[in-house]
Amino acid sequence: xxxxxxxxxxxxxxxxxxxxxxxxxxxxxxxxxxxxxxxxxxxxxxxxxxxxxxxxxxxxxxxxxxxxxxxxxxxxxxxxxxxxxxxxxxxxxxxxxxxxxxxxxxxxxxxxxxxxxxxxxxxxxxxxxxxxxxxxxxxxxxxxxxxxxxxxxxxxxxxxxxxxxxxxxxxxxxxxxxxxxxxxxxxxxxxxxxxxxxxxxxxxxxxxxxxxxxxxxxxxxxxxxxxxxxxxxxxxxxxxxxxxxxxxxxxxxxxxxxxxxxxxxxxxxxxxxxxxxxxxxxxxxxxxxxxxxxxxxxxxxxxxxxxxxxxxxxxxxxxxxx
Amino acid sequence: xxxxxxxxxxxxxxxxxxxxxxxxxxxxxxxxxxxxxxxxxxxxxxxxxxxxxxxxxxxxxxxxxxxxxxxxxxxxxxxxxxxxxxxxxxxxxxxxxxxxxxxxxxxxxxxxxxxxxxxxxxxxxxxxxxxxxxxxxxxxxxxxxxxxxxxxxxxxxxxxxxxxxxxxxxxxxxxxxxxxxxxxxxxxxxxxxxxxxxxxxxxxxxxxxxxxxxxxxxxxxxxxxxxxxxxxxxxxxxxxxxxxxxxxxxxxxxxx
Numbered sequence: 001x002x003x004x005x006x007x008x009x010x011x012x013x014x015x016x017x018x019x020x021x022x023x024x025x026x027x028x029x030x031x032x033x034x035x036x037x038x039x040x041x042x043x044x045x046x047x048x049x050x051x052x053x054x055x056x057x058x059x060x061x062x063x064x065x066x067x068x069x070x071x072x073x074x075x076x077x078x079x080x081x082x083x084x085x086x087x088x089x090x091x092x093x094x095x096x097x098x099x100x101x102x103x104x105x106x107x108x109x110x111x112x113x114x115x116x117x118x119x120x121x122x123x124x125x126x127x128x129x130x131x132x133x134x135x136x137x138x139x140x141x142x143x144x145x146x147x148x149x150x151x152x153x154x155x156x157x158x159x160x161x162x163x164x165x166x167x168x169x170x171x172x173x174x175x176x177x178x179x180x181x182x183x184x185x186x187x188x189x190x191x192x193x194x195x196x197x198x199x200x201x202x203x204x205x206x207x208x209x210x211x212x213x214x215x216x217x218x219x220x221x222x223x224x225x226x227x228x229x230x231x232x233x234x235x236x237x238x239x240x241x242x243x244x245x246x247x248x249x250x251x252x253x254x255x256x257x258x259x260x261x262x263x264x265x266x267x268x269x270x271x272x273x274x275x276x277x278x279x280x281x282x283x284x285x286x287x288x289x290x291x292x293x294x295x296x297x298x299x300x301x302x303x304x305x306x307x308x309x310x311x312x313x314x315x316x317x318x319x320x321x322x
Numbered sequence: 323x324x325x326x327x328x329x330x331x332x333x334x335x336x337x338x339x340x341x342x343x344x345x346x347x348x349x350x351x352x353x354x355x356x357x358x359x360x361x362x363x364x365x366x367x368x369x370x371x372x373x374x375x376x377x378x379x380x381x382x383x384x385x386x387x388x389x390x391x392x393x394x395x396x397x398x399x400x401x402x403x404x405x406x407x408x409x410x411x412x413x414x415x416x417x418x419x420x421x422x423x424x425x426x427x428x429x430x431x432x433x434x435x436x437x438x439x440x441x442x443x444x445x446x447x448x449x450x451x452x453x454x455x456x457x458x459x460x461x462x463x464x465x466x467x468x469x470x471x472x473x474x475x476x477x478x479x480x481x482x483x484x485x486x487x488x489x490x491x492x493x494x495x496x497x498x499x500x501x502x503x504x505x506x507x508x509x510x511x512x513x514x515x516x517x518x519x520x521x522x523x524x525x526x527x528x529x530x531x532x533x534x535x536x537x538x539x540x541x542x543x544x545x546x547x548x549x550x551x552x553x554x555x556x557x558x559x560x561x562x563x564x565x566x567x568x569x570x571x572x573x574x575x576x577x578x
């Protein structure tokens with residue numbers, strides 16, 4: 001099995017990177033302009049809180065002839081600051097513990113001085129409802145070493161059928177050897193639909209899109225949601241690498257009963273394990289705008305969007321602590 | 323001979339505290355080597371490891387210096403619905419590394435079983451399935467599958483009926499199996515077996531089966547609701563043993 005780690009690839013990507021120091025500020029400003037006028041602050045339905053969390057990235061791969069496995073273990077500390085009305089600032093970094101992926105066979109920069117701390121993301125997001133339409137706007141630094149703005153839309157037409165779309169204008173950033181940015185010129189987006197069968201908690205999802213690395217393709221996925229976990233089978237195609245497929249597993253991590261305080265220190269919400277047959281790393285990919293984004297919870301908060309897996313019993317019973 | 327007697331005694335002793343419902347070396351429900359129409363419970367997930375005697379393996383693909391070797395596999399299986407089971411299996415293969423034979427390679431494959439007919443009062447459950455579907459999937463999704471092997475690939479249809487004998491459960495399975503590789507054709511054709519689940523310890527199961535080429539005896543048991551073990555003797559002399567952790571993702575609890 002292989003859970004890809006693409007941090008070390010940032011060094012390779014840096015060669016293609018030009019430096020635009022003001023670009024991230026522009027991205028943040030553009031994002032705020034995009035989301036601020038849409039709604040004025042209402043009552044604090046989504047209360048203020050500050051969550052500090054960490055999960056574990058665990059990867060192993062079996063592609064080296066004279067090694068049993070290559071291991072990759074890293075901590076993923078992050079934070080989420082909810083400051084009311086579905087506004088959120090989130091950030092995350094990666095701390096390498098064991099990184100055998102970075103070996104001389106596959107990385108020419110093996111002997112360089114490596115930094116075990118990697119910046120992963122830092123962005124501001126706003127979720128809102130406009131009639132039947134749900135939207136989430138984000139701006140800042142995303143995963144996949146992208147920065148820019150992103151907009152996600154979700155339109156539930158019935159209790160079992162919904163349309164979804166995601167689009168973003170981003171550039172590449174690199175933190176290897178100082179900050180570097182490419183122009184924020186690349187558009188990537190997907191559009192598709194979701195069917196949710198509530199009786200069996202099964203979700204069928206299909207999207208087509210122009211993906212992050214300029215490939216055109218589609219993906220279909222069948223997800224079975226269980227009590228505290230979800231398992232999916234997926235298949236995708238793109239015009240660069242052809243077909244791929246595999247499975248994904250998401251497990252909500254205990255404890256499932258939690259106290260909600262102003263500041264919360266907790267484990268990561270979920271453990272995610274993707275498996276790919278063909279191991280295409282650079283196709284059918286989009287960035288994430290939330291450090292805990294996963295197929296089980298989707299893009300939106302449970303208290304805003306009651307559709308799909310959000311109609312199931314929640315994973316976490318959270319009681320406010322006065 | 324002494325070794326065979328020891329194995330047999332160990333097996334008989336093991337029957338008392340032990341048994342389940344798995345063709346455990348693949349993670350899919352069944353007997354030992356023979357598939358059945360039994361299914362795991364909806365939401366069941368298994369992660370396990372199984373020691374495989376060389377006699378359980380194909381004659382090609384698991385040889386070193388022209389001799390077959392014992393190995394092991396590990397798997398992850400799930401039953402997303404009561405009518406379908408899926409499993410992903412890795413079987414370790416030996417290769418020469420710095421002059422030493424080591425388990426450095428592996429064969430990856432997937433299995434699927436579908437049960438179109440559930441067991442009724444007067445009719446058996448019927449299931450169809452395929453082991454090592456990976457190459458089939460690979461041929462569907464890519465044109466570059468020249469290196470994909472089919473060591474374990476077989477298709478089957480199985481029927482299983484259970485009978486209540488005073489609280490003891492007797493299961494009878496009959497299956498037709500077809501291996502796609504010639505070197506496995508000894509296991510082709512009609513195969514089957516019986517299982518016995520005693521009333522005093524229904525978590526355990528004794529198994530006798532005909533694989534198409536030899537007889538096999540075994541026992542398996544689900545202990546502490548999560549630990550599943552299976553031990554068997556192929557042709558009454560070649561041992562295989564496995565251990566898996568089983569849990570129900572829907573949060574349901576089953577005794578077996």
